[in-house]
Amino acid sequence: MKSTLKAAMFFLFAVLILGACGKSDNDDVGKGPDAPLQEDNTVTIKDDTEGGTLDSGDGYGFDKFDLDIEVDGQDAVDVEYAVAKSHAASYENKLAGVKLKDTEAFDKIDEFFMDIMLTKDTSEQEAIDKIMQWFGLDTYTDFDLEVDFDEGTKLDIEDKK
Template sequence: MANLKAAAIIALSSALLMGGCGNFGKNANEDNREDADIIHENEKEGGSLETGDGYGFDQFDLEIDVDGNDAIDTEYDVTKKAEGEYENKLTNTKLKDNEAMDELDKLFMDILITKDTPEDEVVEKVLQYYGLETYTKFDLEVNFDDGTNLDIERVK
């Protein structure tokens, strides 16, 4: 009798566990079923590098001139719709949309700037990323998610 009672409890517990934790919906066996989305508060406004759902800024505009000629132009803006432009005249590269975003992602993940990064360090990281030792104009504007701005404008 005790064995029968224990077996019934185990069977009932298993059924409840599978029903509560399992995925027995009509699309449960399909590979393309939709999973639940988890959205962080920061993600709604562009995200942050700390939460892993963004870069910590929603606008990034960079222009570098070398020997008085336009060399690098990048533009990243997610305030309305994620869009990017990337032009590197040194390597004869001009990208838009997804291709530009892929290239900008490499830049952003390499330089990893925050609102607290000193200006000299930002300039050094960007120049190092592009392999530049000198410039005649360096103009960078970044709008961070928390509302602070970074504006570096240097002319040599």
């Protein structure tokens, strides 16, 4: 009886080992010239109705942002962000001596947009207040802001003092 039990256990052990070491049908996918090619999965990003996603380019809720602020009649701040045709950005704060383009500008603009959080429902005065606070400005002589929100509305502020 002992030898039968040992033989059965040895047989079961051998089956398990051989099964684990065996070759599956998928081992050759994508290998060699005659092997079938593995199909690529496609990832689709669906825009949210309230601002899209960062991956689709309109994650802030708008695809164009153009800000110009003058202080004492001199250019002080210029921020441009556009997604529509060319994903481009520039950020300039002459008062702080900052002039950025490309990746550095995107990084700073991302921080700026995430802090001010403009939406289609933001009032003109609230937008001015948030932006002025971000740049640490108390007054301006010319404030010009154009924002094209992704659902089709626009925020256009032109204020001279």
